[in-house]
Amino acid sequence: MELRQLIYFLEAAKYKNFTKASESLHISQPALSKMIKSLEEELGITLINRSNKTSEVTDGGLIVLEYAERILSLVEEMQTTLEDLTSLKRGSISIGIPPIIGSLYFPKVMAEFHKEYPNISINITEYGGAKVVKSVEKGEFEVGVAVLPVDEEVFHVYPIVEDEMKLLININHPLAKRDRIHLKELKNEEFIFYHEDFALHDIMWKKFIQEGFEPKILFKSSQWDLMSEMVGANLGITILPESICERVENKHVKIISLEPVTPWNLGVITKKDKYISYATKRFIEFFTD
Template sequence: MDIQHLKYFVEVARQKNFTKASQILLVSQPSISKMIKSLEDELKVTLLDRSERKIELTDAGVTVYEQALKILQSVEDVYDSVNELVQVKKGTIKLGLMPTTGVLIFPNVLAGFKRKYPEIDIQMVEYSAKQLKRKVEQGEIDLGITVLPMNSELFETIPLLTEELVVLVDSEHWLVERESVRLSDLKNESFILLTEDYALHDVVEQACIQSGFEPTVAYKSSLWDLIGEMVATKLGISLIPRSMVSRFNNQRVRAISISDPMIKWELVLVYKKNKYLSFATREFIEYIQSHKL
């Protein structure tokens, strides 16, 4: 068994397809098949269920896949450590963002960091909060900008921004003349929520339950603008971070504060505990800590 065996196996497991894996690895499909068969023979187990069109991991395959990820990450850390000595103030940062956070941090923080470190390449990818946690944990991205809560045993977090959630209602709703409302007063309302992929879905649902009711969900969407339009057309209300209100047409919707309880939306920079951090990544962490969003 060597690193190449594990690398080929992990890519096939990710793609669930030999052809796609061979295209990504730039290696012929027969070579990949031979490598994985050799790995199976050495371990004396079947790692891949090839009986269907879409390849799936066997029970043994799941175990080997999880361990292979750790081994490959350790090998990558070795290369990163050496590369840091050779290429000072150069490097690449893989940064995961939620769709809502790019607007908050790009104009000031990212532009300023790029001016200071022009040789550091920042590769940004958007994920939902829950997807982002998985990507950081699996080592596919170096840093993520997401929201609490996070598992403190797995991740280090750096506070960036805290703001309140507000109620978004249509311009003729009974709440428009109110400055604030108790969350419990909304128990008979229809809610428009983000889908379960988004952490905000769980935050709103849990806040409602703690206030004594389970929210009646009329619609779910992964698109902020669509949520705003549905609220404007009186299909329900929504709870959103206050910073998001400005993206909606304020002639058609209103934002009302929630007085009890105040629901926090806490934005954090997150990275995996005990993972090697490159020079570029450490510089970005220090820079973002010293600059307000």
């Protein structure tokens, strides 16, 4: 069965006259009659009783008429919905964001995006950076924000932030008078560290191993503000990205540069060879412009 058969049948039923219906459809009357006949043969039922003056829809034809109207209405609705999607009048985005950075960059961007595209819903899930990468790879999210580098054979990467790690230390700590500290000098310090599912955990852990020691972990947290407050209370030291350090307002905390410099770069990632919605594509463009 073809949609065109249903369209022709609806027109014939509307006019109850094959001549008028064929004129409306801009086809010949024999072509219309042939199309209706083929539909009747396919369904095994007479749809229209033909006479010289009028063409009346049969009982069976009325049932087909009802369904044909619903089918064509759904097709029209589908076309409208697709048009809305491509013109970004509707849609949804699923995104994974590490909580330690979500509050830094996203509120302003989200507000601006929502203002421009108010009917697109944004579903945000906060995961540690390492878990965000795995979730995008598995298809749980269309898009994620990750600490770079990631495997560019698996992901499309759109860089958004270039930063570096800094040391947060209590102002009464013996090292607080310094402006720059080497990682090796932190061997005997107690750290307020990140949970294992955070990309920062692996990045800094590997750095310490390269310097010949494992850090002594006193506490673990996923909240940068809590971590900095614990430093302010002289419970240990921590290492955070510079852009986060700029938000620390605790007067008991000093921020010190580290050697060697450890970059902290962020990017928006999507999985290669995976369909990305129109809304998500625009969000990536919006965020990386």
